[in-house]
Amino acid sequence: MSQTSAEQMRAWKGPAPFSFGFRPFFLFAAVWAVVSMLLWLAALGGAVDLPTRFDSISWHAHEFLFGYLGAVLAGFLLTAVPNWTGRLPIVGLRLAGLFALWVIGRFAILFSATLPIWLAPIVDLSLSVVLGVVILREIVAGKNWRNLIVLALLAVFTLANAIFHYEALSGGYAAQGVGLRLGVATAIIMIAVIGGRIVPxxxxxxxxxxxxxARPAPPMQRFDKAVLLLSLIGLGLWTLRPFDLLTAIALVALGVLHFVRLIRWQGHQTFGEPLVWVLHASYLLIPLGALAIGVDRILGSPNTAGAQHLWMAGAIGTMTLSVMTRATLGHTGQELRANRMTVLVYLCIFGSVFTRLLTSVWPEMIHISGCLWLVAFAGFVWAYGPALMRPKTVDGA
Structure with missing residues (x-):
């Protein structure tokens, strides 16, 4: 990095939301989680007809996985990479440009039926591509080779999004396609890798x-590496051969292994601090999801979508919200302690996940699940939005 650029970044005095990557992306990821759920519930009830080329369920799945999670990943990586590399963060106009790509992507997908068929996919994929280039440059400049795995996972996540677009625009049901499963599998591996560092x-x-x-097992021991390797194999089977018996057996085995991994982190000792136990509870949804999907396949259960939601709204939704709350407190100079609103946010997101599981026997529960989701993310915006929008005034703990 040139001295001029470093001085410009240190001297950034513009709007606070563009002073660090987590600020715009975390805040508006939560806003989009609310807006997209409202649109989905309205479409589900027949109140609106979404002007997208996707069917409504595929749009709902895409905008959670590649819209919401895409923003959270951008915010997390733009915040974490400077810590990994020792280099200055991306701020100011460059950060605003990345954020604008994400915002334009959301509108492009929502209104894709009114656009040329090729335009929305290109716009939607642009953030991941540009973000990957930025992160690669930072990792190379900082010689931080151990985190190339995160860049590789981002590349696979981008590929999954591209496959999702191809399946949807080819007339397929993308919500049950390879692109979605590859995206979910990649997200679960990301949580297993990054969560395996931060949770213990x-x-x-x-x-x-x-x-x-009491002390948790140190991160990334041989057992952890073996679990991650077997996870790649098991999730790869699920992505490509989701209905095979071998896949089901592999997922059940993964569920057991991830449960053992979680127990080694001493989560039962942390009930006194919600900011800590929520990380363990979020990670627990990885083995629960693997077990549920595997057993569903073995028994031929019709509730496949419900089981899959243990990974999507479950592991992905709860872990991202957990990390966003903790990171926002730490990076905005607040005490690392959960207040009542934060606890309410956690309870609502977990309530949303588990009420979603009941929809196979009580379809009306989908509306209760959606409302709990809305309260969780609206609560995050209410509680953390002001801190994300204003300058940091004191050093975080």
Whole structure:
């Protein structure tokens, strides 16, 4: 990085939302989680006809996985990479440009029926591509080779989005296609990799402060690496051969292995601090999802979508919201302690996940699940939006 660029970044005095990557992306990821759910519930009830080339269910799935999660990933990576590489963060107009790509992508997908067929996919994919180039440059400049795996996962996530577009525009049901499964599988691997670093680390820090002698297993030991390798194989089978018995058996085995991995992190010692136990509860949805999908395949259960939601709204939705709350507190100079609104947000997001599971026997529960989702993310915007919009005034803990 040139001295001029470094000085410009240090001297950034513009709007606070563009002073760090997590600010615009975390805030508006939550806003989009609310808006897209409102549109989905309205479309589900026949109140609106969405002007998109996707069928309504595929649009709903896409905008959660590649819209909402895409924004959270951008915010997380733009915040984490400077810590990994020791380089200055992307701020100002460059950050605003990345954010604009995401916003334009959401409108392009929503109104894709009114646009040339090729335009929405190109616009939607542009953020991931540009973000990947930015992160690659930072990793190479900082010689931070160990985190190339995260860049590789981002590339696979982008490929999954491209496949989703191809399946949807080819007349297929993209909500049950390879693109969606590849995107979900990649997200689960990301959580397993990154969560495998932060969950035991944050747990250990909290236990030390509480003078609790218990300690989580250190991150990324041989057992963890074996679980991740087997996860790649099992999730690869699920992506390509979702209905095979071998896939079902592999998912059940993965569920058991991830459950053992989670137990080693001493989550049962952390009930005194919601910011910590929520990470364990979120990770728990990885083995629960694997077990549910695997058992569903073995038994031929019709509730496949419900089981899959343990990974989507479940592991992905809860873990991202957990990380967004903690990161916002830390990076905006607030005490790392969950207030009542934060606890309400956590309870509502978990309530949304588990009420969604009941829709196979009580279809009306989908509206309760959607409302709990709305309260969770609207609560995040209400509680954390002001801090994300204003300058940091004190150093975080």
């Amino acid at each position: 680390s944050f747990t250990r820090n909290w236990l030390v402060r509480q003078h609790n002698p």
